Amino acid sequence: MTDVNSNHETGGEDSSRRDFLYIATVGAVGVGGVFAFWPFIDQMNPAADTLALSTTEINVGDLEEGAEITVKFRERPHFVRRRTAEEVAASAEVAVNSLPDGDARNANLAAGSPATDENRSALSAVIDDGVEVDETLRASLLVSGANCTHLGCVPTEGAGDYGAWFCPCHGSHYDTSGRIRRGPAPENLPIPPMTFISATTLRLG
Amino acid sequence: MSGPSTYEPKTGFTRWLDKRLPIARLGWDSFVDFPTPRNLNYWWTFGGILAVCLMIQILTGIVLAMHYVPHIDYSCASVERIDRDVNFGWLLRNSHANGASMFFLAVYLHMLRGLYYGSYKAPRELLWILGVVIYLLMMAAAFLGYVLPWGQMSFWGAMVITNLFGALPVVGTPVTEWLWGGFSVGNATLNRFFSLHYLIPFLIAGVVGLHIWALHVPGNNNPTGLTVKTGADTLPFHPYYTVKDGFAIVVFLIIFAFFVFYWPDALGHADNYVEADALVTPAHIVPEWYLLPFYAILRAVPDKLGGVILMFGAIGVLFILPWLDTSRVRSMRYRPMGRWFFLFFVIACLGLGWVGAELPDNKVPVLGVLGLDFLWMGRILTLYYFGYFLVVLPLLGLVEKPAERPASIERSVLGKDTFGAAAPVAALAE
Structure with a gap:
């Protein structure tokens, strides 16, 4: 078995893996941020009893x-x-x-x-x-x-x-x-x- | 003006602190040894005065919130209770309410100072823009705070201002209902306004930090508008300007105290002591004095959306001012035509304030014989307000011949005698 994360140029660090983590994190924060933001906006709309x-x-x-x-x-x-x-x-x-x-x-x-x-x-x-x-x-x-x-x-x-x-x-x-x-x-x-x-x-x- | 730091820690503790958190160094460089043009006049003291105003508002506001009740059934009574029953409540509330007026008085003088001496020009564009942001936040805080006592002016002021957003096409109604939290101004509105009124001063404090930071990079402008060239043009901030600012602050506080102790309701409206009634609008509703010019601009246009756009445009134009003024000369002292246009600009602003306080269909005193009513006076002054920024300042810089300026800040203060060779004929003749 070879280490999938190992190559000569990065000395064990796989740039495609890092890119994936970066994009996944930014995506999660971006999309999640929008979803998390919405309740803070929507709470100001007229409430159910109103x-x-x-x-x-x-x-x-x-x-x-x-x-x-x-x-x-x-x-x-x-x-x-x-x-x-x-x-x-x-x-x-x-x-x-x-x-x-x-x-x-x-x-x-x-x-x-x-x-x-x-x-x-x-x-x-x-x-x-x-x-x-x-x-x-x-x-x-x-x-x-x-x-x-x-x-x-x-x-x-x-x-x-x-x-x-x-x-x-x-x-x-x-x-x-x-x-x-x-x-x-x-x-x-x-x-x-x-x-x-x-x-x-x-x-x- | 940010030069090499001259701070030298003197004790073991300050040396230890300086290596870990150079906060004493920041204070020293910003407020003790900060090189400041030696010719600043009293118009430059309003920055310090405004800092004091913000602190007074935050301090009195925090303690008032301990007694105020944000509910449509109790707000009015809780404010009266503060006035009558809470220990020193009358002092705290009068200080807070009049403090808002004093804050705006100082900020208007501060802004006119910047306009006259060209403090908005390069390299201080961002400093100016941050100032306009603070001004906008101040207006928001003042408006929200005015609603809290839940008097007739509070309620109808809130109604008119929130309805401005109803002028927006398509999203108008959803946006106003979102602002209200209901179908009209009501308890939900009052609650959120209280929350936001408490928040905004801290946002202002944050932007003030940026404003001072942006000031300390290029340093102060000065009455000549000349750029600081040598150390001889400057003085250390302490003691020269700490004392000058301090003196001005004390004089300002005397005026402040006069209103708080002897004339506390002079700047407010009697109608706001009548509890809010959603069924009856007072016969004559006007905003607080500091918003009257914008109110006049709003009414100058016969179209709802147009009026709203123009009113926000009156503040929006300040954001692009640094790029509208084409003159290379900062200070109006050396702009023989510019200073006249500036004088008329100040008159136009005061005139718009007057128009805002009057009914549009009433005739203007004296000029009324010519058929001039306040509506048309407002229109003419609105035209000049925008003309000053959009036509006069861009064109004047291209055609105006500036007056002769002193060689440096130092010479403008210490006179030509110090430099005999440069003495003009007039000075020799004396």
């Missing part, structure tokens, strides 16, 4: 015309506004192609639906079987996320050029349909998934 989606139920029957409340849904504030007939009419007259964001941004509708007032209002909400909801009520209700789509502040009610919401942080103006009209915000306020579970109870989520 991800467990919740729902919020709102009694919209108590809302008088022109009134607005702010509710919390999945950690975020949401506006619930019962608009006056004049506000709905004014909002419905706006041509969609004149809006900075023409997308309805409505989780109840297909992506890319036009941002008409109808598509923004609670007319788009799902209605549970056997439930009847007044259509005027549905058309007058606007439920939307309350964080400005620019940098997340909550716009002030009843202010701005359109008499609906004005974001105090960087000056975005929204109309009574929650659509961005002027300012740095890129998108309309998002409409959450919603379902009428009774004539006056709206469930978000």
Whole structure:
């Protein structure tokens, strides 16, 4: 038997064996490093209990015309506004192609639906079987996320050029349909998934 | 300036130590015998002042963490408890909160010193870049720390800054949710911010070590911008600059103490004493004074992503500054046109700070009659800010005729009389 590690040039050291050890070590450290690194990154993502989606139920029957409340849904504030007939009419007259964001941004509708007032209002909400909801009520209700789509502040009610919401942080103006009209915000306020579970109870989520 | 070491161990123990761990030699060469240009003025004392600031922040921060509770239900109350009930808590918290402002005051003067005297130019490019890294880390630490009391400004500041990352295409939302650990700024966010706020000062200390190392290779720049040529141009660091730095540090601490003891809330916002409310944004949210110029740049652009890019670009441009300035003359003392552009640069920075504190649609006092609102003032000043770095400094070096410079640092200090032959006519006439 001859020593496989022995040759004249290396005096007993086999360079191919050393190369193999080198590549195997670097490979293990490199690949292992990436795998070991991932848990340290991923731990910062929302935890399982946070991800467990919740729902919020709102009694919209108590809302008088022109009134607005702010509710919390999945950690975020949401506006619930019962608009006056004049506000709905004014909002419905706006041509969609004149809006900075023409997308309805409505989780109840297909992506890319036009941002008409109808598509923004609670007319788009799902209605549970056997439930009847007044259509005027549905058309007058606007439920939307309350964080400005620019940098997340909550716009002030009843202010701005359109008499609906004005974001105090960087000056975005929204109309009574929650659509961005002027300012740095890129998108309309998002409409959450919603379902009428009774004539006056709206469930978000 | 790293020359041969002049350290000579005098006792048996120091000789024994020097052969094993030459730490006394390092200290001697760095802070006692270190050859320093003899003409440094008080603008050069801010390095030492900043070292003191970092130590104050770390010391007060470590003890504050013994009393602070990082939870959305208890943070606000625990900070009030520090103020009211913890022994000397009021002193520690006021020192820490005002210490951040003092730290930024000193770092801005330190940076403007570097900009005026051309300290960023070869061979000190890396020294400058390490400084910009420290500045970035300082901003991160300050932002994270500001969130901890969980007041209204804390919460909405955190909301706005984390939402900046939402401007990124495609990865925007996953990245912001990763930063928050939820669907919004919440308890998970507060916890991690506390952890990172505790970490960053030690990263800063590490980079400060590199910064000082990079300083001690080429040595200090000086007000003439001239390179040290002979030993006569320098003085040993101790006692000449230990004393000068020490005096400046004491004066600085007097100003610091004035704020801590007599005006502790002057640099903060009253809104931050209102506990965070995720449903209501305060009517007028602004960052701390030291971030206002960047806030103004962010708002100068009508586009979300554009504003974010421009704001980070305002700091990013500092990284390439050493290669933007084409002038061979370091010090603005001898750049008759450059010093005017520099003066307007300082005014632009202060002006951006003012714009950042105002509502964009408000009219500027006096200039408002011309229709100038703060939005447009911010745009004009932002243009000048970038113009200074990207147009003025690259082009000026090619067209400007520098003023006459002294022959050496030594002559600039000791006057021409010592070298009669070189005395200019004006000096003879006196």
